[in-house]
Every structure is written in C-alpha cells, then in structure tokens.
Amino acid sequence: MLKLRPLSLSDEAEFRAAHAAMEEADEFPFGLAYEPSMDWETYLKALEGYRTGISLPEPPVPSTFLVAEVDGQIVGRASIRHRLNELTRNYGGHIGYCVLPGHRRRGYATEILRQALIVIRSIGVDRVLVVCEDDNAGSAAVIEACGGKLAQVLPPPVNARVGIRHYWID
Numbered sequence: 001m002l003k004l005r006p007l008s009l010s011d012e013a014e015f016r017a018a019h020a021a022m023e024e025a026d027e028f029p030f031g032l033a034y035e036p037s038m039d040w041e042t043y044l045k046a047l048e049g050y051r052t053g054i055s056l057p058e059p060p061v062p063s064t065f066l067v068a069e070v071d072g073q074i075v076g077r078a079s080i081r082h083r084l085n086e087l088t089r090n091y092g093g094h095i096g097y098c099v100l101p102g103h104r105r106r107g108y109a110t111e112i113l114r115q116a117l118i119v120i121r122s123i124g125v126d127r128v129l130v131v132c133e134d135d136n137a138g139s140a141a142v143i144e145a146c147g148g149k150l151a152q153v154l155p156p157p158v159n160a161r162v163g164i165r166h167y168w169i170d
Contacts, residue, residue: 002066002069002108002111004069004115004119005066005069006066006147008044008134011074015031015079016028017121019031019036019066019111020036021100021102021130030077030104031043032063032065032079033046033050033088040051045135047065049091050064050065051064051065051150061081061085062083063079063141064123065079066116068097068099068108070103071132074100076098076103076108078095078113078115078116078119079096080119080123081093081095082093083125087134089129091154091157091164093112093119093129093130094114094125095130097109097116099112109138109139109142110142113142113146113159114129127168128170129167130146130167131166132164133160133163133165134162134163134164136147148167148168149170151167152165153166154166
C-alpha cells in the first residue's frame, strides 16, 4: 500500500540514493531545490519553509514535497504547488510526480497523483493543473486515469524537444 508522507531525518540515505537514481537515468531531479552537498537537516528545514511560504526558491510558489513509500521503501515523490505563477502555469502545473526507475509499471504513479490530489484539495485548490511532456504516453495515461481532461498542448519550452500537455482535473 502506497502512502505519501513528508521526509524525515531517517530518510537521508534512501533519499540521496533516489536522487542519484534519477540523475543516473538522465531524468528530472528527484529532490527539488536539492544539491548532493547540502546538509540533510538544512534541506528538511528548507522544504518546511517552502511549504509555509518562507524563503521560497524560484519559482516563488509555496509547495509541499512528499515521498511515496511502499513497504517502508521510497518509490517516488510528489511536489504539490499551492498556487500557480506564470512559470508553473505554463510548464509545472500544481502537481509534479515521479516514480523511481526501478519501481515503474506497478500503478504507483496513478496512486501518487490520486493522493496528491487529496492533499492539494485540502489546501483549497479545486481545479488542478497537471502537465506532462507531449510524448510521455505513460504520464498522460496516469493523468487521464485521475480525471485529467486535455486542455492544450504548448510548444516546446526553450531548450526542450517536445511540447507540454496541459490537463485540468476538477
């Protein structure tokens, strides 16, 4: 059974391994605003600040970072942006999620998004924007399985090869 939860002091080694696995797969970062040289407690305090709106990184949007855990092991994560600005409206959406390469094709992405929708609605966001790259059929299927309705496909951002699909979930 998958559950979303905040990071804790005891997650450091597993989190760092997850971040390295995503880098090794040449994908987007697992840990947002994270650098491997960071002190772990400092990173956890920064995430709490992002959640409460204190000392926000770019883009300056309050956000909640949760890891997805199955049987005591981190298998993915969700980043939940509490509101949109121009950048997140075009390219990030309210919810970003990922499943680590070794844990894919088990339904975890759908469950991560489903639980992230509960979290974002609990903070007052009723209409949720979720985006994915235009050629990411797996992510598109996950978003649609969670009620996403395709609204538009934006042209590729600078230095990108594919457009961005915009889905709204009511």
